[in-house]
Amino acid sequence: MISSDRMAAVDENSEALGVPRKQLMESSGNAVARAVRDVADPGASVVVVAGRGNNGGDAFVAARFLDGYDVSVRLLGRPDSISTDIARENWDALQSAEYDAESVTDSKDLALGDPDVVVDAMLGTGVTGALREPEATAAEAMNGLDATVVAVDVPSGVNADTGEAEGVAVDADRVVTFHDQKPGLPDLDCEVTVADIGIPPAAEAFVGPGDLRSVREGVRGGDSRVFVIGGGPYTGAPALSGQSSLRAGADLTFVAAPSKVSGQIQGYAEDLIVQDYEGDHLTPDQVDGLVETAHDYDDVVVLGPGLGNDDETLEAAEQFLERFEGKAVVDADALAVVSEVDTDATLVCTPNRKELATMGGPDVDGPLRDAREEIEEFAADLGHVVVAKAAEDVVSDGERTRLVRAGTPAMTVGGTGDILAGIVAGLLGTQDPFDAACAGPFVNGRAAELLDDERAGGLLASDLLETIPRAIRGEGE
Ligand SMILES: NC(=O)C1=CN([C@@H]2O[C@H](COP(=O)(O)OP(=O)(O)OC[C@H]3O[C@@H](n4cnc5c(N)ncnc54)[C@H](O)[C@@H]3O)[C@@H](O)[C@H]2O)[C@H](O)CC1
Numbered sequence: 001m002i003s004s005d006r007m008a009a010v011d012e013n014s015e016a017l018g019v020p021r022k023q024l025m026e027s028s029g030n031a032v033a034r035a036v037r038d039v040a041d042p043g044a045s046v047v048v049v050a051g052r053g054n055n056g057g058d059a060f061v062a063a064r065f066l067d068g069y070d071v072s073v074r075l076l077g078r079p080d081s082i083s084t085d086i087a088r089e090n091w092d093a094l095q096s097a098e099y100d101a102e103s104v105t106d107s108k109d110l111a112l113g114d115p116d117v118v119v120d121a122m123l124g125t126g127v128t129g130a131l132r133e134p135e136a137t138a139a140e141a142m143n144g145l146d147a148t149v150v151a152v153d154v155p156s157g158v159n160a161d162t163g164e165a166e167g168v169a170v171d172a173d174r175v176v177t178f179h180d181q182k183p184g185l186p187d188l189d190c191e192v193t194v195a196d197i198g199i200p201p202a203a204e205a206f207v208g209p210g211d212l213r214s215v216r217e218g219v220r221g222g223d224s225r226v227f228v229i230g231g232g233p234y235t236g237a238p239a240l241s242g243q244s245s246l247r248a249g250a251d252l253t254f255v256a257a258p259s260k261v262s263g264q265i266q267g268y269a270e271d272l273i274v275q276d277y278e279g280d281h282l283t284p285d286q287v288d289g290l291v292e293t294a295h296d297y298d299d300v301v302v303l304g305p306g307l308g309n310d311d312e313t314l315e316a317a318e319q320f321l322e323r324f325e326g327k328a329v330v331d332a333d334a335l336a337v338v339s340e341v342d343t344d345a346t347l348v349c350t351p352n353r354k355e356l357a358t359m360g361g362p363d364v365d366g367p368l369r370d371a372r373e374e375i376e377e378f379a380a381d382l383g384h385v386v387v388a389k390a391a392e393d394v395v396s397d398g399e400r401t402r403l404v405r406a407g408t409p410a411m412t413v414g415g416t417g418d419i420l421a422g423i424v425a426g427l428l429g430t431q432d433p434f435d436a437a438c439a440g441p442f443v444n445g446r447a448a449e450l451l452d453d454e455r456a457g458g459l460l461a462s463d464l465l466e467t468i469p470r471a472i473r474g475e476g477e
């Protein structure tokens with residue numbers, strides 16, 4: 001089962017893997033033609049009613065695969081209003097090859113005759129709201145015929161995610177849907193077939209540019225705040241996490257740090273708001289104040305960068321998680337306490353191999369992907385999202401697991417993990433935790449790839465700050 005949003009992401013990933021949408025459209029159209037062949041013998045009359053999006057494009061392709069049938073294609077609207085290049089190219093192909101393909105701009109002129117089969121290709125997953133004109137009148141006309149109605153992807157007017165129609169919808173006899181079943185289709189009163197259209201399994205298994213679709217749409221809203229609880233024995237780590245969270249979309253980023261090092265952290269970056277507490281490392285005395293601040297401002301917390309592993313600090317981290325109820329990225333030494341706490345917080349944990357084992361997860365020697373099932377089980381037991389970091393990362397929420405293979409060998413330099421924790425926190429302001437956890441390492445890796453020519457083996461973690469926005473925008477594909 002796949003939602004329309006996920007389908008669009010997988011589609012984009014497929015394109016990035018070298019299987020472009022136009023190729024998928026060719027397979028989709030071919031599958032539609034096969035369904036027509038199943039319901040009617042050669043010689044039968046087939047009317048294709050097409051809309052101006054890719055749903056229509058699929059049916060323009062289908063017309064070419066119906067040699068031996070009496071096919072006519074009716075496009076609802078002017079050809080110059082076809083909304084995608086690939087659909088237009090397939091329309092143009094019908095024109096140049098002298099198919100019976102005409103555009104109808106007024107629904108009153110839509111004469112369907114008495115065909116054996118109608119192909120409904122008005123709207124697919126691109127539908128929003130009730131069918132407008134001329135589609136609404138055309139749907140009624142199609143429903144009034146005796147013909148067998150074959151719908152492309154989803155009956156026009158029906159929402160593929162919910163199965164609901166806000167107004168009139170096509171009453172299909174058969175639906176040919178692509179790649180995977182859609183949540184709204186099984187409850188419809190028609191036969192649904194799922195056609196394999198050649199999307200590589202890697203387009204789903206690996207995070208790709210399609211997984212950044214909603215990140216690209218989630219612009220800064222003015223009130224997404226990140227609160228980094230870090231620093232003490234180390235000062236660079238919280239500064240890197242804080243800055244990368246700003247690059248990934250946070251509006252304001254605060255760093256809570258011991259007074260002994262707060263000035264130093266502030267000195268690295270004027271964009272951070274550093275709030276100090278007494279001492280040289282985090283202790284349980286600070287927990288009340290930190291939980292209160294994080295809750296008052298609805299902050300996304302980053303717990304861990306540079307905190308060190310003093311017993312008092314780990315005790316404080318544990319107490320913080322026991323009482324915090326918001327969203328947090330947990331990294332570095334703080335990871336060690338996660339499996340011991342009972343927390344209502346939503347956590348994204350970002351362990352490297354060693355930290356994964358320390359926190360009670362699998363101890364993996366080889367590629368992490370070989371341990372993907374154990375990592376998934378571990379995330380399920382933990383009840384949180386796990387981003388297990390290596391050359392190829394494994395991201396799991398206990399039910400879904402994806403791999404990330406972005407980045408360069410130079411990323412083994414210190415600090416890239418701090419950058420990652422900040423990116424995930426920045427994304428968590430607008431994204432669902434699993435989506436942020438998948439997008440984070442992909443963005444981090446792409447940010448490094450964008451610098452590979454310039455920096456090569458001399459990359460610094462702080463260099464990545466510069467290219468995070470371009471990586472989010474999709475550069476480097
Ligand atoms: N991987 C795949 O699954 C593939 C699917 N393909 C097909 O592409 C469509 C989705 O195409 P898209 O262009 O995004 O949208 P539609 O064709 O469904 O419609 C867009 C079109 O419709 C207009 N519109 C939206 N709502 C309404 C409304 N209520 N009334 C009238 N008109 C409306 C909107 O303005 C747009 O112009 C998918 O279903 C598959 O069939 C591809 O072949 C590639 C592989």
Ligand SMILES: [K+]
Pocket residue numbers: 055120121122123124151152153154155156
């Ligand atoms: K349709």
